[in-house]
Amino acid sequence: MTDQPTELARAFLQDFHHVATIGATDRGGVERQAATDADRQTRDWFTAFARARGWPVEVDGIGNLFATVEFVPGAAAILTGSHLDSQPRGGRFDGAYGVLASLHAAAELQRRVDAGELTPSYNLVVVDWFNEEGSRFPPSIMGSSVYAGLLDRDETLAVRDLAGTTVRDALEEIGYLGTSAGPRELAGYAEVHIEQGRILEREQLELGAVDSSWYTQKIEIDVIGEQSHTGATAMADRRDALVGAARVTLLVRDICAEYPAESLVSSVGQITVEPNSPIVVNSHVHLVADLRANDPAIVQGARDTLMARFQQVADEERLEIVARDFDIRPNRYYPQEGVALQERIAGRLGLGIRRMQTMAGHDSVALNTMTPSVMMFVPSVDGVSHCEREFTKDGDLVNGLAALTEVLAELLTGALDGVAFPGCPPVEAAGDRDA
């Protein structure tokens, strides 16, 4: 490696660890849910970073934040980025790593262009996608999905958090509801992210080239009983929505044991309970279950089984249970050319790499419906994510930054021109994949 990557690494790490102090929790994580004041502070930091380099900044109608490094006036754009929002008490790497790496890769590429080392065919745009996490406002991957035309903007702006605030009001409140359309002519997208699993760590590899995403869906479940007194109501007269919700929660977890180990993952993440008072039998519980598998038939089969079992619980407990599918996301394939590009670059940089799937959703899944997209992983210690002890070593962050910089350099010079997207499933069965 040359001196430049070392300088680049130093500047990147300094900024990365600074941004991790915004919304920092006492246990090493961050709390920066979408359109909160902490989210605004990271956006202000992003904006200052771009403006200091003379990069124009714009915000679109769903709060996505773009900074343009213009190399070729009027040309299409290579996009790169991720998201600065976090889960409640989330980790400091998830999302923020990809945005910080993209900003510093862009600065390095601008240096190369200015030094005559690189002659790009496209402009480079760094993006902070709004609300990838979906913890405050469902669904997740919100900003990039609206940008890609997968979600309706007006309907999305009307989504409310549990306190009743709309996306529109929350974005206006933090000053990040814009009117720009963002770059509309794209020539490629690249995103680097922590793996959030254990495969790279176990195999001692520095990079993962993501070739596909799992099939996922959510189920929204309303359990309706009748409010009564926990002290004065006979047990036989109770129609306890929380008891029904407890049984639903266990069904959602237990069904995974009916499939090959780790071929299906399924949990209830969110629960809202009314009236939720110590001496009242609850009348209404709302649950959100999240089911994922590589094989769509597994998710669909588990979903059908669960629906039948929910009905059985409703009958046995004299409750009403209404369940509704939402946020169904089919398997998505990244273009094979982008995967091969990552493998060539890893070889050049002397980094170990393997192909892998993502079980989690990412903004690149939405972008891959618009433009050939490249998704890159770096290792996660213990594979943990969406928690304060999420961790990736500085050296792994820097390796990913170096690889992203080279990927972007190739994209800027047309490496994925004319590539079909989204990609297609490989000919061999995916069932033997270690993911």
Place this chain on the structure above:
Amino acid sequence: MTDQPTELARAFLQDFHHVATIGATDRGGVERQAATDADRQTRDWFTAFARARGWPVEVDGIGNLFATVEFVPGAAAILTGSHLDSQPRGGRFDGAYGVLASLHAAAELQRRVDAGELTPSYNLVVVDWFNEEGSRFPPSIMGSSVYAGLLDRDETLAVRDLAGTTVRDALEEIGYLGTSAGPRELAGYAEVHIEQGRILEREQLELGAVDSSWYTQKIEIDVIGEQSHTGATAMADRRDALVGAARVTLLVRDICAEYPAESLVSSVGQITVEPNSPIVVNSHVHLVADLRANDPAIVQGARDTLMARFQQVADEERLEIVARDFDIRPNRYYPQEGVALQERIAGRLGLGIRRMQTMAGHDSVALNTMTPSVMMFVPSVDGVSHCEREFTKDGDLVNGLAALTEVLAELLTGALDGVAFPGCPPVEAAGDRDA
């Protein structure tokens, strides 16, 4: 009955149905949790009622609101009342009925004294006890328990609701944190309340003379797991606090089936979940379970069994579960003389009456540790309570008002002078009681 009771009934019903409009919900209930603005409005109404009749009003250091009808300067007081706060989406009868009946009974008794029909030995004080429901600030029966010296005032003022507001700040906010001590020399207490059960309705009786309360306790349970990604975390790696909480919720319900039917009632009413996001495995769940039986050995045995089973769940799910007893309330017995007094009055008024127990807690349970107390029930349609469809017929409300008025007239003339309190268990076994 004379014309006066009819006039009394008309005035009472008009005011009762007016107060039910304060904090009214769209399904016939009320939402007036303690120290909310709706609670303030009912208190302002109470104060205006008292001042219009020249009764001095005072507020003590935990928000209990007293109105004094002075008959004998310097004499001890007969107290009567209940509470104007409600559960979230609660019923309009629970508590409010007792306060409204007490105010109108007091007005009628003042009329009798002024007319020379009654010569009291004591003064009469009507009270609205603060926060009987405990839904916003635990525990329930808060104001009367502080008044009776069963809870420490300073510790109670520091209790916080789920939003972090203290009792002290909430009371100051609505203007009902006072400095009075309230009446300190008492000669008796009487409270009328809806039954919240089905016994009077089933037996077509107008009145229930409460002779004792059930043994009750709560258990506060913390389930601690680890936050992780619902999509990207292997099932084998999840330590899901919500799964643990679901199992705890079902254990708390299911244990009732191990005892004779309806001898034990037990439910989880309150659950708080962190971080409660659709795509995050939850790390922390807090639960409140409520166990009640007439026989203390049943509650104690069920509690011990549950504690052992919680530990088993913790081991199986790789969670930490910490459970703690609180709010233990032994059986309480009302003085037999007060029960007999109610029976005599019912006979005089031509109303059907039976002795019964209360499974629910009431302010009178706390008062009965300070002064001989009388607890009276009127029927509840379908036995439902703590919900919007809680209902008692006007005729039953008026019967209870008539009986309360006569009970208070007797207390004012010394009917329970020198009676020991709290009362003692009857000599015959309580096991054959229909409660």
